[in-house]
Amino acid sequence: MFDKILTFFLGSKNDRDVKALKPIVAAVEAKESWAQSFSDEQFPQQTQILKDRLNKGETLDDILPEAFALAREAARRVLGERAYPVQIMGSLVLNSGRITEMKTGEGKTLMCVCAAYLNSLTGKGVHIVTVNDYLAERDSAWMGRVYKFLGQSVGCILSNMDNEARRAAYACDLTYGTNNEFGFDYLRDNMQIDLSRKVQRGFNFCIVDEIDSILIDEARTPLIISGQGEDDTYKYHEVDKYVNQFTEVAKDPKTNDYPDEVDMTPEQRAALEGDYKLDEKSRRVSFTDKGMNKINDILHQHNLISEDSTVFDEQNFEYVHYFTQAVRAHTLYHNDVDYVVKDGQVQIVDEFTGRILEGRRYGDGLHQAIEAKEHLRIAQRNRTLATITFQNYFRMYDKLSGMTGTAATEAVEFSKIYNLDVVVIPTNRPVARKDEDDEVYLNESDKWNAIVKEVDECHKKGQPVLIGTVSVEKSEHLSALLTRRGIKHEVLNAKNHAREAMIIAEAGAKGAVTVATNMAGRGTDIKLGGNPEMRARKRVGTEASQEQFEAALAIEKEQYKKDYEEVKALGGLYVIGSERHESRRIDNQLRGRSGRQGDPGRSKFYISMDDDLMRLFGGERMKKIMTSVGMEPGEPINHPWLNKSIEKAQKKVEERNFEIRKNLLDYDDVLNQQRKFIYEQRDEILADNNLSGRVMDNAKESVAAIFEEYEAEKRHSKANSQSALADKIKNTFGQIVQYDSLTKEGVTAILQNDITQKEMLVGKPNLNMFIRYQYIQMIDKKWLDQLEYLDGLREAVHLRSYGSKNPLTEYKIDGFNTFDAMLDDIRDSVTSRVFKVKIQIQPAEREIRQQNVHMNAQHQEAQSAIDSQTRSAQQAAQNSAMRSGRQGQSITVTRATPKIGRNDPCPCGSGKKYKNCCGKN
Template structure:
């Protein structure tokens, strides 16, 4: 009630917002004569002047009146279109980072030009987002001559472009493209292995055309790049055959624990029985020296690796992982306890509830190892390699704005999720379209017959007709009926989108009948009499000069005027909806194709009780009621409560979809925080030219923790744990007298320095970089899978009075923190454990093992693989190889110091022979 009283006194919020725009519009108009006085060559010069003023401290708001006036004059000279004051209001609103709602035909394409130009002056780029490739290309081509007149470059991102062309277009001042392409390029960029291969350059300012469609309707489904994992199923089968050959390591009968190998000589260690040790609490398996040698022997005996290599070489070390998982599967995971086998599938049992965790799989190859153990088919499934929701993607922009004909009904959601205000801009001329009442039929066949009759009547007098359908199937069904009745028509759906521009251009011509899916529901500018601009563009081509294009437009416009007046006299475009959509906004968009800029028009929806919306939300009850009250087949019914019922059904769908979107973003916010951190770390590693410092920082952090634990533990037990930690993680076995943190750090630093000297700083840094990138990418895929399965699992916890979202956040971040630590220690360990080999001069370097990544959405995965191979080739051409207990890229090394003999004293100063110390 208070809101109504305040509205009467002060006007509505929208009225107040519009009033604030009026003084700015006046300031632009005051500069119009100045802009008109400029010569053509002055326009690009003025653009440079604006940039200089910005560099000296002026803001975009300071230069807005002049920039907008300049832009309006450029559009008038090139296209013959002078922006109306209401269009300037829309432009100012976009620049202010708000949503501009303008009715169809008010010239939203032109409205976007001024704010795009103004914001491009910052040099940080502007993205103009449309709903499909056709509109992106059309709008860019339409406005490119205007921007060129101003000295501003325009690029277009289309789905069939390769990386180099994409990068070139992103580097333009203004870039047009679709929401999908911008989003996928963001994900692909963060899968690249070199910064130079990224195509985007940041997220500065974005104008989203049809913003409600992109940020609301399409926001229910996240963008996902998926790809098949490495097809290593045969390796799991092979390894499983030999699990029975391995024995658990013997234990000390006094302590019932495994023997401590720290103080043993190599000869004593060789006498120990057993191949692996088990930690049942953490479900871990580690191999003894004897076990590692057994793996090497098995691999050679069964020709699983090349004769001249060993399991310790980089390209073969993955087999240690396969054997580890195989023994874990056999010794630590039991059928009908941790898992069951049902319908030929291994399914995990929830340890807390005893329920089957549908769709869940153990990560890191364990599930495949259990499948091999149980002799069922090992499933190789696509992995989610990268994903982002539209909500979180568009929230990355420093400034976001958008325009549409239907946004006010979703104002609350725009404000809540995107912090965007919506302002409804008044029309330049009153809307003259007649929106007729819906016709409702009992069954679908009656409805189609009525639609065909309506089309025939309109077509007979020459009135153009646009029929909206909800699917390709229904558009083709109606097309068949029209063909049967001898009515010439065009069909616009996903199957013939290549002809979209031509079909839309002539949809308003006299006698035209166009059957279309939602492709024609948004952004399509159907002009009565046809599009003289499209006809002009078809004649001169996109490479024409502004003068050539303008001359063609003038010639075509003269021909068009006669057709326009004739179609106008026939009642304008008749829009027919073949059924109601889920959202009222989609229906309004379809109606909005007619009655642009004060033109006459007509719209009507035809509905049957068999339509999806009516069937799902009205049900058989409503259809039976219609029959009982005497509704006859073939006869339409008009009733106010029917209209209300339809609106109520649409509201139900809208509310359901809002809950889906809200739920999606609540969970994706957790993923988004992790994704941003991972991508930032990935970029910093790609840019870091001294990664060895990062390795030493990791080593120091872990040594600090280990020595702290050592200082607060029982002496004998502490020495054992400390020694094992240093040995297992950094590959260094030290005598007790060397167990001082500064000595260990010095030893590790010397090791890094020696390797860097032997390899060369650049090559050594490249080696570390690829180890990091591979580990991050691999672990991130596991994390995505974990979060996906966790999201399903946490809903069961609601039965225990726990909040599923809170549980998801806690478990998700715990797993994420553990993943980060694993990456740090894993890569540090690889760098310290890596061995240097001198390849004979006459022996060519070995090729690293290759794998192929496949995916459905992203093109750049193959490019990523090629990039990695190029790096390896460059290293191999230098004739140098680095190998080690790691998987990943080969790195080139050269020894520049004297070689240490196996029986010489170890350089570390331990007093032992090299072969018994670091030479092991």
């Protein structure tokens, strides 16, 4: 109550945030005439002046008014678009490291230019993240013209680029790309064996477009780089043959719940009809006792396991996993809803956007089970080589900000997980869209009929209509109904996303009907009357000259003005939602397609009691209540109270999903701390040119530990303790130490002498390279094992809750214990291997043969050949050393070319002695 009183007198927090921005906007506007006074050629000069001011100690805040004014004027001259005060306000929010919420059509792409330009002046790079390659390429070309006008460089990361092109793009002042590409480049960089092969250069400032989609909707799916693992693909095909023999446990017809097994006796549980239970909300499958026994019978019947073993034995228990994934694939994952089959592959459909998630695969064998279900070739299961979640990737940036049309509903999550505040920026013009109450129908067929009827009426009068659907399957079902009614329309879903820009550009044209999944053109504007640029390009073709295009554009712009006024008079774009989504944000995004920049518009949702949200969170009970109060099939009801009750259901789902994501992050934070430490250590080793010193320090620690253990044992038993110590030293370092030298100092001196001799024999750079290879090889191998261990531990640790233990605490304790053991193992293994390797150099047995060379041979060519041969010999020595790992193994390094004496004639043909010619250096 007190909060409401304060809000009444002082305004909400958002009101206060917006009010605080107004003086800074005024300061930027005061500099507008100053920026307008410069010629085009002077803008790069002004950029350099601002950079110099930063180098002299001024801050970004000190130069903000000038930088924003320059960027605003540059956009006006290059694009013909002058940023509105509300866009300047939004850019200020981005610069402060917060999230800007601006309604659709308010110009977020232009809005971010000022903040991006200001932060690029530091020279540390600015990353601008988009949701797909199309938008990254479009925005980098479109807004890139403004940055280049100001004298800044712009790069773009696309999925088909090689390493060199990526490095060049990251070296630019501003870099555009998708969240996937930025994340995968980070993982790939930390798998390189040479620092010069890395492409990224740090994490300074990041602007995330559609930040809610990337940091919330996609946060549950980590990025994973995989390599080939065990080939068990045939087992998925075998199991899939028998999955139809399993039946679901019958539910109670009154409660629609499974029988409660808690109070049942073993006999009652065994008598249950059915083999498995489904949890639709979390998409899990659990087998009953009867189901487990059926798995055992099938495996014996088809000779998949030996007669004297059962599925409950450790070596066979993996089959339970295969059957579980097969049942999940058949019952919980559906074609054209969760995935599509295209080009002989199962491609996942993003439930939030309706787009295909290129290159993504379901984990834990589920993808293979779906491939078996669809009778496709099963790809070999991969082993995780590197992984990171978007949450932990984006939290690495020194300053993170984002923009979207819908973030306020998730403000709590942004604050708790990313420490980001959301500021809602007012619209440039008041929103004129009319959001109508939902219409609720008893069953799904009535709902579809009502939608088709409504679309038909709007289409006849010429009002454009956009219908949002939740899956590919439902978009195609509605398309079939519209075709049957004779209504011309376009369909935008994961199967034809290549035409997305064209379809969305014309979605606001007179009489247009567009059926779309939730992708609905995020990042692109739907203009009333259509898009004159797109129409002009279509009219003249892609091969036309600029003059032809401009002539066609002039004609289309004249027509567009008439169409715009006509569509505006008809009420603007009508957005119809065919189903409520789990998240209010997705519904708001769909509504936001209409009513841009003060245009008129209308939105309405059509709902049935068979929809997933209503069925899972309202249930059959709600449907029965509706019927009992006299609701007839085909007859809709609508009321503001109904809207509120649906919104409450959505809030519950949002809270539940937030808890799931937060729980995942809590577990991933353990992995993240370990990953950061491993990657830092890996980089240190790649950059260290004195690894023999590191090895020697590790050896001293190992020797100290061995002698501590020896002293402890000597107190209990003196017999053979010295002999055991000598054996321990020999097994650990491959060194035979006499009893008179068997002291901590003596062993350390012997080890120091050994590593010094190796440096002298092969040269410090070669030895350093060999040690680096051993370290990197061991780190990468052990890290893969740790990733697999943590993955298995996460699954198993939940069982400890039955012992009144906190699973997360147990996961942290076990995870860090194994991590510490892994670090010790890496250190000890590399140290041991370096000392066990023996190097012996044999002089060449053949004499130098004089070669007749021409006196006019180029001196540089001869020197190059000598250098090349020397490198070959060194590389051979290094490779031989790398391949060795057995105790006491001798490596013979043979010279690849005859030795040239200092006083021998130089092979370059100069007539001088070698020491006075090519051998001088």
